[in-house]
Amino acid sequence: MIESLQALQREAHDELSNSRTNDELEAWRLRFLARSGQLTRLLRGVGVAAPEDRPLIGRVANEVKAALESAYEARQRDFEQDAERANGDFDVTLPGRLPRRGAIHPTIRVVRDILTVFQSIGFRVAEGPEVEWERYNFELLNIPRDHPARDMHDTYWIDTPTNPGSMLLRTHTSPNQVRIMERTAPPVRVVVPGRVYRYEAIDATHETMFFQIEGLAVDRGITMADLKGTLTAFARAMFGSERRILFYCSYFPFVEPGVEVAIDCFACGGAGCRICKQSGWIEIMGAGMVHPNVLRAVGYDPDVVSGFAFGMGPERVAMLKYGIQDIRLFYGNDLRFLRQFA
Ligand code: PHE
Numbered sequence: 001m002i003e004s005l006q007a008l009q010r011e012a013h014d015e016l017s018n019s020r021t022n023d024e025l026e027a028w029r030l031r032f033l034a035r036s037g038q039l040t041r042l043l044r045g046v047g048v049a050a051p052e053d054r055p056l057i058g059r060v061a062n063e064v065k066a067a068l069e070s071a072y073e074a075r076q077r078d079f080e081q082d083a084e085r086a087n088g089d090f091d092v093t094l095p096g097r098l099p100r101r102g103a104i105h106p107t108i109r110v111v112r113d114i115l116t117v118f119q120s121i122g123f124r125v126a127e128g129p130e131v132e133w134e135r136y137n138f139e140l141l142n143i144p145r146d147h148p149a150r151d152m153h154d155t156y157w158i159d160t161p162t163n164p165g166s167m168l169l170r171t172h173t174s175p176n177q178v179r180i181m182e183r184t185a186p187p188v189r190v191v192v193p194g195r196v197y198r199y200e201a202i203d204a205t206h207e208t209m210f211f212q213i214e215g216l217a218v219d220r221g222i223t224m225a226d227l228k229g230t231l232t233a234f235a236r237a238m239f240g241s242e243r244r245i246l247f248y249c250s251y252f253p254f255v256e257p258g259v260e261v262a263i264d265c266f267a268c269g270g271a272g273c274r275i276c277k278q279s280g281w282i283e284i285m286g287a288g289m290v291h292p293n294v295l296r297a298v299g300y301d302p303d304v305v306s307g308f309a310f311g312m313g314p315e316r317v318a319m320l321k322y323g324i325q326d327i328r329l330f331y332g333n334d335l336r337f338l339r340q341f342a
Contacts, residue, residue: 001042001049001057008038009064016075025075032068039065103342106322107211107330110314111193114213117237118191121230123215126192128176131158134166136175141254142293149253154199156208169197173214174254177290177309180216181298186305187219193314204326211314218290218300218307224257227287227308231261235284238317239266246281255288255309266320275320282320285312 012032019025032038039061046057084090104112115125143149153171160167176192192214200206217226228247235243243263250260262283265276272278287310292302315327322341324330329337 001045001053002060004042005057005060005064008032008042009067012038012068013071016071019075022079025072025079029072033065033072039068101342103338105330105338106318106324106341107314109341110318110321111211111213113238114234114312114314114317115191115193117234118215120237121233123189123191123217126176126180126190127194128170128173128179128192130170130195130197132168132170132175134168136178137168137170137172140178140294140297141174142291142297143253147253149251156197156199170194171198172196173212173311174309176214177216177254177294178298181218181295181300186300186307187217188307189217189219191215202328204328207315207327207331209331210327212311213314215287215310215312216290216307217309218295218305220305222306222308224289224308227289227310230308231285231287231310235263239263242269244270247287250286250288252286252288254291254294256291258286258288261285261287261310275323284317285310287311 016028019028030037043061046054046061049057119125138144138150155171156169158167158169173192173194173196180188180190180192193211195209196212197209200208202208217230228245232243232245235245243266246262246264247259248262250258252258260283262281264270265273265280265282267273267275268280270280272280276282287308290307290309295302295305295307315330318324319327
C-alpha cells in the first residue's frame with residue numbers, strides 16, 4: 001500500500017513537470033487530486049489494510065496528498081507568471097520588491113553596547129538560568145526567608161511535584177554572582193546579561209519581564225575605589241567622556257556598603273531638564289561591595305579577597321538614550337516601534 005502511494009507520487013510529479021498548458025494542468029488535477037482521482041481511489045483501500053498498519057498508511061497518504069497539492073499550486077503560479085510575461089503585463093521597469101530588513105531590538109543593542117564596554121576592560125561574559133532555585137535567588141545572597149528585602153522582589157514561584165515552592169523565575173541577575181564564584185577560584189571579573197521576572201503591576205516604568213546586567217569583580221585588595229573607577233570608565237564610554245558619577249547610600253542585603261549610582265545628566269550636563277527630572281542626576285544602577293556572608297557562602301575567605309558587584313537595567317538605559325517614554329513599548333511587539341531601530 002505504501003509502495004503504491006509512493007509510486008503514485010513519483011508518477012504524479014513526473015507528469016506534472018511535463019504539463020505545458022492549462023488544459024494539461026487541469027487534466028492532471030482531475031487525474032490525481034480530484035475526488036474521483038487516483039489518490040482518493042487508492043485511499044479507499046486503507047479500509048482493507050490491517051488495523052495496526054492503518055495509522056502509518058494514513059500518515060504517508062496525507063503527506064503524499066500535501067506534497068501533490070503544493071506541487072500543483074507551484075506549477076499553477078509558474079503558469080500565471082508565464083502568462084503575464086507573454087501578455088506583456090510584466091513591466092521590467094518596475095522597481096523590485098525589497099526584502100524587509102529586520103532590526104536589532106533596542107534592548108539587545110544596549111545590552112551589546114554595555115557588554116562591549118566591560119569586555120574592553122577585562123570582564124568576560126557569562127549567562128545563567130532564568131528558572132532559578134530559591135537558594136540562589138535569595139538565601140545565598142544573604143536574603144533569608146523572613147527577610148523584609150524579599151518584599152522588594154515580588155516573585156513568580158514555580159511549583160514542581162518534588163520541590164513545591166523552591167523554584168522561581170529569577171527576580172534579578174544577582175544569583176549569578178554565587179553561581180560563578182562557586183565554580184571559579186578568584187580572581188573573577190564577569191558581566192552577566194539576562195531576563196528577570198517580577199510579579200508586579202505593569203505601568204510606564206514597570207514590566208513583569210525585563211533585562212538586567214550583573215557585574216562582579218573579586219580579587220585580593222579590591223576596594224570601593226575600584227568600583228568607582230570601573231563605573232566611571234563605563235559611564236564615560238557609554239554616555240560621553242565628560243560624565244561624572246555620584247554614589248549615594250542604599251541597601252541591598254548582598255552588598256555592604258550598598259550604593260545607588262547616578263551619572264550627571266548627559267542631556268543638560270547637570271543643569272536640570274526633563275530627562276533628569278530637574279535634579280541634574282540620572283540613577284543608573286545598584287552596586288556595592290560583596291557582602292562577607294556571600295563570599296563565605298561560596299567558600300571564599302573574606303579576610304583574603306574582596307569584591308564589588310553592580311546590577312543595571314538596559315531598558316532604562318535605552319529609554320534614556322533613545323528618549324522612550326514607556327517601558328511597555330519594548331515587549332509590546334508593535335512593529336512600528338521596533339522598525340525605528342532598523
Ligand atoms: N540585584 C539588585 C536588584 O535587582 C541590583 C544590585 C546588583 C545591587 C548588584 C547591588 C549589587 O535590584
